[in-house]
Amino acid sequence: MIMTSRALFKILGALLALTFTVAGAAELPREVAQALRSAGIPQSSVGAVVQDVSAGRPLLAVNATEARNPASVMKLVTTYSALELLGPAYRWKTEAYADGNDVVLRGYGDPKLNEESFWMLLRNLRGRGIADIRGDVVLDRSWFSPVANGRIDNDVFRPYNVTPDALLVNFKSLRFTFVPETGGVRLFAEPALPGLEIVNSLRLAEGNCPDGRAFRELVQASFQSRPPRASFTGLYPTSCGERELNVALYAPEDYVEAMIRQFWREMGGTWSGKVREGTVPSTARLVYRHDSPPLGEVVRDINKFSNNVMARQLYLTLAAELGGAPARPENARHAIRQWLDLKKIRAPEFVIENGSGLSRNERASAATIAAVLHAAWRSAVMPEFIASLPVAAADGTMRKRLLGERVAGHAHIKTGLLQDARSIAGYVLDRHGHRYVVVMLVNHPRAPEAQAAQDALIEWVYEGATGPAASRAGPRGGGPRHP
Numbered sequence: 001m002i003m004t005s006r007a008l009f010k011i012l013g014a015l016l017a018l019t020f021t022v023a024g025a026a027e028l029p030r031e032v033a034q035a036l037r038s039a040g041i042p043q044s045s046v047g048a049v050v051q052d053v054s055a056g057r058p059l060l061a062v063n064a065t066e067a068r069n070p071a072s073v074m075k076l077v078t079t080y081s082a083l084e085l086l087g088p089a090y091r092w093k094t095e096a097y098a099d100g101n102d103v104v105l106r107g108y109g110d111p112k113l114n115e116e117s118f119w120m121l122l123r124n125l126r127g128r129g130i131a132d133i134r135g136d137v138v139l140d141r142s143w144f145s146p147v148a149n150g151r152i153d154n155d156v157f158r159p160y161n162v163t164p165d166a167l168l169v170n171f172k173s174l175r176f177t178f179v180p181e182t183g184g185v186r187l188f189a190e191p192a193l194p195g196l197e198i199v200n201s202l203r204l205a206e207g208n209c210p211d212g213r214a215f216r217e218l219v220q221a222s223f224q225s226r227p228p229r230a231s232f233t234g235l236y237p238t239s240c241g242e243r244e245l246n247v248a249l250y251a252p253e254d255y256v257e258a259m260i261r262q263f264w265r266e267m268g269g270t271w272s273g274k275v276r277e278g279t280v281p282s283t284a285r286l287v288y289r290h291d292s293p294p295l296g297e298v299v300r301d302i303n304k305f306s307n308n309v310m311a312r313q314l315y316l317t318l319a320a321e322l323g324g325a326p327a328r329p330e331n332a333r334h335a336i337r338q339w340l341d342l343k344k345i346r347a348p349e350f351v352i353e354n355g356s357g358l359s360r361n362e363r364a365s366a367a368t369i370a371a372v373l374h375a376a377w378r379s380a381v382m383p384e385f386i387a388s389l390p391v392a393a394a395d396g397t398m399r400k401r402l403l404g405e406r407v408a409g410h411a412h413i414k415t416g417l418l419q420d421a422r423s424i425a426g427y428v429l430d431r432h433g434h435r436y437v438v439v440m441l442v443n444h445p446r447a448p449e450a451q452a453a454q455d456a457l458i459e460w461v462y463e464g465a466t467g468p469a470a471s472r473a474g475p476r477g478g479g480p481r482h483p
Helices: 005-026 030-039 071-086 115-127 212-218 252-266 295-304 308-323 329-342 366-377 381-386 445-464 468-472
Strands: 046-052 059-063 093-099 104-108 137-140 174-181 184-190 197-200 203-205 221-224 228-231 236-237 243-247 275-277 286-289 411-417 422-429 437-441
Touching: 005 329, 030 445, 046 366, 046 445, 059 366, 071 093, 071 221, 071 295, 071 329, 071 381, 071 411, 071 422, 104 286, 115 286, 137 252, 174 228, 184 197, 212 236, 212 329, 221 243, 252 275, 295 308, 295 381, 295 468, 308 329, 366 381, 366 422, 366 437, 411 445, 422 445, 437 445
Parallel strands: 104 137, 137 275, 197 228, 203 236
Antiparallel strands: 046 059, 046 437, 093 104, 093 286, 174 184, 174 243, 221 228, 411 422, 422 437
16 A cells, blocks of 8 residues: 555654654753752653543653652542542541440541540530549540551651550640740740659850751750650750640550540549450440541641551551451552552552551652542542642641742642651643643652752743743643643
8 A cells, every 4th residue: 555645644644653753852951950960860860640630541651660769748648548448537436435444545546636636525425424533534546457657757745656556645745945035044844744854044146047857956855754854954046936746655554544644534534443455345335526627628637737647547547448447457458459459550569558658668759640640630629639749838747848939829838848758749730731740759868959940840830831931941741731
């Protein structure tokens, strides 16, 4: 058969477009590449994908299928799968039973059983006629199986290292507040639990106020669990103003006991027993059930503020609800793997350990994370999911990034950071009104310094990755804009 010149031209044109797309897709925009070079990070340490939400193929794909540690970007998989598998209206419950002179509290993994919620639970017991507890308070944690500590580092008092617990109250944490005033630094803890000793030898000084671990080192914070004691003996710069420090000081059962004693006394009740472990007896009578906020609200806390403890609680909730109690991590892994298969997301490299990204072992490729985001855009739970992501220059972990830039307010981005991993993943609405999935995973000893490169990628997409602005950005993912 003789091929017409017009048909031959069409085929050659299609082949040329395909070649351009594939070749261009392997190159990062110029600004991104320059920022990586300045940070001393090679392109081989980066996996990136940019894809129009309505397109069937990526605009930009750099090392897209290579497995990397995604850090807290893994929370996107956990929260999206939970929204679909459990539903946005799912609520956790915490039950209170009366059994003779004992009160039994049974937990179901509520990630948001905070100080206020626990106070309301106890208040409702008082309102239902329990004025004095003459026996013990029994803690039923049987909904979750015991979990190995799973700490990411040796700082056992950091709240992010708190292990999952079916009856986790207020992250078993204390919030220390520092208030500089004439003559020194006022220091107090909330909740103010009985038995807590606070040693405050802080002195006011001049100088800059650091963040994070550097602040803890500056105030020379040290802690012990039994008996609970917190000591602060360093210099406190006046430039710090009022600051807070969260510390997981207590063992879980000690924390619950101290909370009950404090609140119950404030409510005018008496309690002469102790806290002990157990399960709900068949003779027990349900007195009150506390319900958590809906999952659609809880995922906002998880993703906006990258709450590792809440993510791990949600992960084991998936295990319990879909694999049966007591919840085991392997049941959650199985449920999420099945869900990925159902979504037709092929992810042979995917490894999930605790669902939070606070792990040295979790792995995903940029392509897999992009596929999850692409599927989420078409999902019935898309509004709840996207609303949970930090908004650039506005809130969550993105509130201080891209301030004053034109992309501010136009990007919903989940961030992740470990010692050797920094990641972003989410959606960018460009200046032409087109929305893109954007993923960039960096694994390298200098990965924490990749923030400028990741911000540059977000800005490149906003300015129009296939429009005139893209010509100023160097090689790109190529091809015409997808409809």
